[in-house]
Amino acid sequence: MMDCREAIELIGARLAGRLEPPQDAALDAHLAACAACRRSASGQALFDGALRRAFTDRRRRAADVAERVAARVTDASSETPRMRSGGASHADFASIAPRTADFRGASSRWRMIPAAAGLAAGFLLAVILFPPWKKTNLTDVDNGGSQSWAIRSPNGGPGAIARLTLATGPIEVRLAAEAPWQPLPTGAVLPIGGRVRTGPEACCEFTTPDGSEVRLNRGTEIVAAAARQFELAAGQVYCTVAPDPTPFEVRTVSAAVTALGTQFDVSCRPAPPEPPNTSSTAVEASAQTCVTVVEGAARLGTAGGAQTVSAGESVCVSAGGAPIKTRVDDLVEATRWVHDLLVLKGRADPELKWRVDDLLARIGRSKMEHLHERDIRALGDRCVTPLCSYVGSTGAREDPHRVARAARMACDLAQPWNIPDLIGLLDHADGEIRSLAAAGLLRLTGETLGRPPDAWRAGDGVSCSAGSANWRNWWEENKDRYPASR
Amino acid sequence: MHEVPSDADLVRQALGGRPAAYGDLARRWSPRILAACHAQTRCADAAEDLAQEALMRGMSALATLQEPGKFGAWLRGIARCVCLDWLKDRRRTEVPLSVVTGGDGEGPLPLDEGSEVVEDDEPDLARLMGEVERLPEAYRETLMLYYYGDMTYEELGDLLGLSAATVNMRLTKARSLLRAKLTKAGNRDEME
Numbered sequence: 001m002m003d004c005r006e007a008i009e010l011i012g013a014r015l016a017g018r019l020e021p022p023q024d025a026a027l028d029a030h031l032a033a034c035a036a037c038r039r040s041a042s043g044q045a046l047f048d049g050a051l052r053r054a055f056t057d058r059r060r061r062a063a064d065v066a067e068r069v070a071a072r073v074t075d076a077s078s079e080t081p082r083m084r085s086g087g088a089s090h091a092d093f094a095s096i097a098p099r100t101a102d103f104r105g106a107s108s109r110w111r112m113i114p115a116a117a118g119l120a121a122g123f124l125l126a127v128i129l130f131p132p133w134k135k136t137n138l139t140d141v142d143n144g145g146s147q148s149w150a151i152r153s154p155n156g157g158p159g160a161i162a163r164l165t166l167a168t169g170p171i172e173v174r175l176a177a178e179a180p181w182q183p184l185p186t187g188a189v190l191p192i193g194g195r196v197r198t199g200p201e202a203c204c205e206f207t208t209p210d211g212s213e214v215r216l217n218r219g220t221e222i223v224a225a226a227a228r229q230f231e232l233a234a235g236q237v238y239c240t241v242a243p244d245p246t247p248f249e250v251r252t253v254s255a256a257v258t259a260l261g262t263q264f265d266v267s268c269r270p271a272p273p274e275p276p277n278t279s280s281t282a283v284e285a286s287a288q289t290c291v292t293v294v295e296g297a298a299r300l301g302t303a304g305g306a307q308t309v310s311a312g313e314s315v316c317v318s319a320g321g322a323p324i325k326t327r328v329d330d331l332v333e334a335t336r337w338v339h340d341l342l343v344l345k346g347r348a349d350p351e352l353k354w355r356v357d358d359l360l361a362r363i364g365r366s367k368m369e370h371l372h373e374r375d376i377r378a379l380g381d382r383c384v385t386p387l388c389s390y391v392g393s394t395g396a397r398e399d400p401h402r403v404a405r406a407a408r409m410a411c412d413l414a415q416p417w418n419i420p421d422l423i424g425l426l427d428h429a430d431g432e433i434r435s436l437a438a439a440g441l442l443r444l445t446g447e448t449l450g451r452p453p454d455a456w457r458a459g460d461g462v463s464c465s466a467g468s469a470n471w472r473n474w475w476e477e478n479k480d481r482y483p484a485s486r
Numbered sequence: 487m488h489e490v491p492s493d494a495d496l497v498r499q500a501l502g503g504r505p506a507a508y509g510d511l512a513r514r515w516s517p518r519i520l521a522a523c524h525a526q527t528r529c530a531d532a533a534e535d536l537a538q539e540a541l542m543r544g545m546s547a548l549a550t551l552q553e554p555g556k557f558g559a560w561l562r563g564i565a566r567c568v569c570l571d572w573l574k575d576r577r578r579t580e581v582p583l584s585v586v587t588g589g590d591g592e593g594p595l596p597l598d599e600g601s602e603v604v605e606d607d608e609p610d611l612a613r614l615m616g617e618v619e620r621l622p623e624a625y626r627e628t629l630m631l632y633y634y635g636d637m638t639y640e641e642l643g644d645l646l647g648l649s650a651a652t653v654n655m656r657l658t659k660a661r662s663l664l665r666a667k668l669t670k671a672g673n674r675d676e677m678e
Contacts, residue, residue: 047665
């Protein structure tokens with residue numbers, strides 16, 4: 001019988017998916033007999049889940065940092081002639097290495113470096129990469145119709161509030177009160193005072209110069225009042241807010257929502273049409289504002305006062321009425337309308353992966369699991385890679401039922417560019433998973449390579465690894481026949 | 487499963503003239519370097535700029551890396567230097583968002599009015615992150631690397647020079663400390 005000290009170690013290892021079945025069973029036996037370790041296991045699991053959620057936004061920030069670095073490296077390479085020609089890129093990057101040495105406090109090395117011709121060019125490249133007089137900040141630059149974002153100092157931006165980055169249908173803008181509505185193309189800039197509306201079939205996403213994102217649901221109308229200030233006339237917006245000294249605010253007719261954290265959803269249901277001569281106050285009183293906080297917190301200010309809304313809470317208020325706070329158990333479901341936009345993003349989008357993971361986590365825990373599966377399937381082939389990643393992870397061993405559901409969805413939804421994902425599943429320890437993957441490959445390629453799907457169910461480790469190797473070789477020889485991505 | 491190129495492979499590809507390999511290295515290491523910067527500075531906002539700076543310096547100096555297999559440890563060293571430099575600089579005047587909006591810039595967001603420290607219930611995520619930043623350094627860095635980057639115990643052990651068992655112990659202890667800070671049940675268990 002294991003002691004409590006060993007049990008505590010195994011509780012941590014279980015959360016990381018590192019327990020073999022015998023250890024797993026031994027831990028369960030100990031927990032059944034030890035109330036203190038049971039409490040500890042429960043607390044560890046609770047905080048593991050909370051930490052994963054707390055770091056979701058941080059991981060997204062890390063992805064943003066990576067993309068900025070990748071973009072700047074690419075920019076630098078395009079500004080250096082030798083890199084454009086290829087084959088000499090390391091020389092260009094190596095030439096700015098002294099800056100790193102200088103940073104480490106070895107500035108004297110500068111004097112030791114020969115005045116090689118490449119040094120000057122390298123230094124210029126370093127200045128391009130590390131402009132010492134500027135804090136890195138994404139600010140829109142009006143450069144003659146170009147739709148690019150550029151690095152500029154924070155206070156140097158023009159009156160552009162946001163740029164339309166994604167849209168699932170036509171979006172319209174009105175630049176002045178009496179001006180006609182006109183189409184707003186993707187990539188166009190929304191100026192101060194600009195009013196935007198989505199139709200009944202379109203939703204869209206704007207990105208602000210500070211990196212915040214504002215998503216508009218169908219039937220939504222907003223006004224860009226100022227930097228980080230939007231007025232929601234009707235509809236629903238979902239905001240992911242970047243930190244900045246300037247408060248980020250969404251105002252409706254009955255409330256103002258100020259970001260204290262990172263992600264929140266605000267809906268404004270307009271009052272129903274009123275008969276003529278009804279006062280505007282009466283109209284405002286019947287409009288309702290609801291804010292749901294997904295991460296962090298937001299402050300909801302109304303005529304009656306202000307209150308903080310925390311992650312997982314929703315507060316609805318009508319002018320003159322008391323706010324009603326409710327707990328939202330399923331934030332992904334409550335904000336599922338944003339999925340239409342997420343599927344337009346790259347397959348590696350961390351928010352998409354987070355949402356697929358969250359939906360997966362609910363399968364097996366809820367009687368409504370078919371609804372979660374429906375939501376995952378609605379994401380289409382974008383969710384195949386996260387699903388396969390889950391199926392192949394060691395942590396997934398804890399719930400074979402969920403693994404099988406995930407594998408079935410992945411194999412049903414896979415497209416030709418997901419063939420490598422399915423080949424990866426042929427190495428899975430569970431024969432049912434291997435069989436599903438082989439069936440998916442048969443659907444996509446018309447091939448079995450001499451081993452039909454049913455045969456994968458009963459195979460042993462040696463024959464399976466040989467079969468999966470055959471598939472890998474086949475893919476190397478045939479991948480050019482299939483589209484790389486949609 | 488797919489063959490994932492090692493750090494050494496990507497370093498060699500980058501130096502061999504495949505610019506996309508720089509991006510692959512940045513994507514792989516960005517969460518880990520951001521975690522290291524966040525852990526060292528305890529300031530999430532500054533950590534993003536510092537991580538970007540460290541990654542750029544690493545990419546630009548890649549040709550000076552003697553052992554491509556030690557790319558991670560080498561890059562982490564650069565990040566430590568970048569953070570130390572930032573910490574030494576006392577002239578910064580950055581204003582955190584929480585100060586501007588009325589929160590406590592140094593600490594976690596206050597509990598809602600009328601609420602109190604709860605029994606073992608879902609912790610407030612903003613408070614939780616505040617307590618993560620207050621953890622002792624060894625626990626803080628290990629925990630941040632784990633949750634930022636989805637690193638395995640072996641990868642964490644390689645980076646930090648620890649055994650997998652020590653990584654497990656630190657993560658378990660860190661979660662216990664957080665639970666003790668944020669819940670009555672955790673506080674009671676920690677006292678026992």
